[in-house]
Amino acid sequence: MTPANPIETRSLSYLARLRGSTQSLPLLQALVGEMFDSAGEHDGCLFMRHVGRRMAKELGVPAATSLEELERVINQRWAEMDWGWVELSSDGRSLTLVHGAFPGAGSGSDQWRSAMSALLEGLYEAWLVTLGEGAALKVSRTELLDMALAFRCHGA
Secondary structure, three states: OOOOOHHHHHHHHHOOOOOOOOOOOOHHHHHHHHHHHHHHHHHHEEEEEHHHHHHHHHHHHHOOOHHHHHHHHHHHHHHHOOOOEEEEOOOOOEEEEEEOHHHHOOOOOHHHHHHHHHHHHHHHHHHHHHOOOEEEEEEEEEEOOOOEEEEEEEEO
């Protein structure tokens, strides 16, 4: 079967190059499933956003002076972690982020995609708020694409 679009093609290419182990993915997916079943999706997503903000702090803010450089630096970081890729684009009013080949892309449940969306919302928001020198920004998932998540960053 031929991939249907450039996002799927890029994600499949990335996943084919993976060098890391997927040993922990079933454990993480089970933990997220249990968390959502116990706490509910809303509270589970709030927790995962918090984890994303914590992860952003642990990883440190990527240094860049342009959108293209920021995309390159973030993609280097994701490549080191086997966490997929990101494309950044701006229409002058908001920033769109497309994160493909995220951990578990194409193999996880709806709960897993919600959890990864919330984690990446928190992570990207924390980075962008810091890069924007504390500007009130909000990152929200806008779309679930083939093996990718699309986000929009805008003023809060």
